[in-house]
Each structure stands twice: as structure tokens, then as C-alpha cells.
Amino acid sequence: MEERDGSVAQLSDEELIAAIARLKREKNAVILAHYYQYSEIQDLADFIGDSLELSRRAQETAADVIVFCGVHFMAETAKILNPSKRVLIPDVNAGCSLADSAPADEYRRVREELRHQYPNHVAITYINCSAEVKALSDIICTSSNAERIIRSVPEDVPILFAPDRNLGKYLQRKTGRPMILWNGTCIVHQSFSIRRIEEQRAEHPDAELIAHPECEDAVLERADFIGSTSALLRYVTTSPRQTFIVATEPGIIHQMKKAAPSKHFIAALPEQEGCRCSECPYMKLNTL
Structure with missing residues (x-):
């Protein structure tokens, strides 16, 4: 500029x-x-x-x-x-690595194939996708409203959920609805290491682990609370705990410190030591 x-x-x-x-x-x-x-x-x-x-x-x-x-x-x-x-x-x-995992041409091809097998299927697509993929979808959701949207679909209607596999698996567990899942992931949430997070928990035994549903199963299974970024922010203000290990992009911690200044927030660690893999390289392209 x-x-x-x-x-x-x-x-x-x-x-x-x-x-x-x-x-x-x-x-x-x-x-x-x-x-x-x-x-x-x-x-x-x-x-x-x-x-x-x-x-x-x-x-x-x-x-x-x-x-x-x-x-x-x-x-x-x-x-x-x-x-x-x-x-x-x-x-x-x-x-966005997640949006890149669902190219419009590939998404169109998969939907055409599914129409032959499941003519009445519904494509629910996470908002982290291109405009072209949105146009090819039936419903667009966010991590904040995805569960409600999935529950609103009649049980006899097959669902294609794209592009986040981890969020899709989490929603399957929450709703009990089997879905056809696209095999995409977020490079940030995929990077978190449960081994290193457990080491952090050992160092901070009173800390709660809070996680975004785009994280892998191993992290979500051990999390004390799972939610969208807004839900995580609300949670830290109401939880009686004073320390939190935060398994999402660490930019959110700035707002958490403002919302709960007396509490302590620790960014969850990625598998690779010395790597800033938990920071989104795309989000961080924007500067003053």
C-alpha cells in the first residue's frame, strides 16, 4: 500500500x-x-x-x-x-487452508456423484469456504450455529458436511447424526499436540483445557469445554477457574485478557517445538 x-x-x-x-x-x-x-x-x-x-x-x-x-x-x-x-x-x-481443501470443481463433482446415490441429500457447508462452494451448497453454517442447523434437518435426509472433518466428527457426536464428511482440516487446529498439552496440564494442574471444535479428536476428548471462539470467550468470564489452556488460534487470548484481566491464559502448544504453527499464517498477513 x-x-x-x-x-x-x-x-x-x-x-x-x-x-x-x-x-x-x-x-x-x-x-x-x-x-x-x-x-x-x-x-x-x-x-x-x-x-x-x-x-x-x-x-x-x-x-x-x-x-x-x-x-x-x-x-x-x-x-x-x-x-x-x-x-x-x-x-x-x-x-484459508480449510477453504483451500474444498476446491469448487471437486466439490461440484462430489455433489453430482451424491445426487445419484442420495437424491435428497443436503449439503451443509461450514462458512470457511469460497464463494463458489457456498453457491454450490444448500446451507451455510458457522461453528456457532452448526449444531442447531444439523438438528433441524429431518433424520431421513442424508447430510454432506464440508469442508472441516474435525468439526464434522464433533457434530456427529453431539447430534448423533451420521454424515458424509469432507476430508479438510485447519492447519492451525490440526497442529495442536495432545502430548504437549498434557505436559502443560501437568505444569498447571488447576487449568481448564478449552478447545475449538476444529481440533482433532484427541484434544476434544480431553477438553473441559468446547466451543466457537465467541463461546470460548464467554466461557472464561463465567468459569470459576483462574487458568486456561487455550486450544485455538492465540489471537483470541488478547480479548480473553480484556474480558477477564485477573485470569491466566496459556496458548496450547503445537507438536513441533519451536514452531509458531498455532498462529494462522493467513490471518497474520494483515498488518497496520
Whole structure:
């Protein structure tokens, strides 16, 4: 990004924040930030939330421009909900490993095959997918509302759930509904190591393990609480425990510390030592 008088790389964080505030006023823009963004982006955002919350905010805003600090599919979703508005994303390379696991051509092929075997099947697709895949789906869900949506489908109707395999398996256990699962995963939630998490629990025996349902079975089976990012944030404010091991992208910890400043939050560790694998490389492409 270039300003008229030179590169923004020469500006301090304070100058960048002031420039962002000025441009926001001039363009009548609103800044939406996902919980996994850098803390400095969360702090200057007008609204912070998970995919569902931010989608709702995008629908409600009176701003002319929506700056979506998240990944590509989120900005696409905001544009779908607000076709007349201009939607910007700070870095167009901010993709998503989960969305990439379900290419539209492959998804279309699988649905065509399933129509022969299960003519009345329903395709429920997690919001972490491309606009093309959304258009090929019957229902779009988030981790916040997926269980309710699955329970609403008649029991004699087969369900294809895509693209997150781990979330799909978790929902099968919660609802008792067998589903056809797409074999996709999130590189962040797939990285957590139950071996290293158990070591963390041994060091902090009073800590609760809280996890996002995109984590693998081994992590979810040992978790004290499982929920979407918003559910995890609400939980830490109400739990009597003072220490939490957080098995999701660590950007959420910034909001947890704000919501419960007296409590202690520990980022769950990935399998590979010395690796920042639990940080989403795509979310972290967005900077001031």
C-alpha cells in the first residue's frame, strides 16, 4: 500500500493508526476484525468477533466501505451480504487452508456423484469456504450455529458436511447424526499436540483445557469445554477457574485478557517445538 508522499513502511505504528482513523472518516468506512488478528488491529477495529458475529455486523452497518480484517472467504461473505457496498481486505493473499481443501470443481463433482446415490441429500457447508462452494451448497453454517442447523434437518435426509472433518466428527457426536464428511482440516487446529498439552496440564494442574471444535479428536476428548471462539470467550468470564489452556488460534487470548484481566491464559502448544504453527499464517498477513 502506497501513500501519495511515500511508503507507509516509513510510518510508526502511531502514525499508521492516525492515518487509518483519518481515512476511515473520509471514506465512511467500518473496520471489522476477527479474533485471530494481531492485537493492534483488534484494538483499532470498530467491531471484533467470530465469523458469524462479523457477518451480522456487515449486514447491519451503514458505512459505505467495509474493511474486513480477516481472511479472503470472510470478505467474500461480507460482499455477498452487502452487494452494494465496497468491501476491502488488507492483504488479498490472506487465504484459508480449510477453504483451500474444498476446491469448487471437486466439490461440484462430489455433489453430482451424491445426487445419484442420495437424491435428497443436503449439503451443509461450514462458512470457511469460497464463494463458489457456498453457491454450490444448500446451507451455510458457522461453528456457532452448526449444531442447531444439523438438528433441524429431518433424520431421513442424508447430510454432506464440508469442508472441516474435525468439526464434522464433533457434530456427529453431539447430534448423533451420521454424515458424509469432507476430508479438510485447519492447519492451525490440526497442529495442536495432545502430548504437549498434557505436559502443560501437568505444569498447571488447576487449568481448564478449552478447545475449538476444529481440533482433532484427541484434544476434544480431553477438553473441559468446547466451543466457537465467541463461546470460548464467554466461557472464561463465567468459569470459576483462574487458568486456561487455550486450544485455538492465540489471537483470541488478547480479548480473553480484556474480558477477564485477573485470569491466566496459556496458548496450547503445537507438536513441533519451536514452531509458531498455532498462529494462522493467513490471518497474520494483515498488518497496520
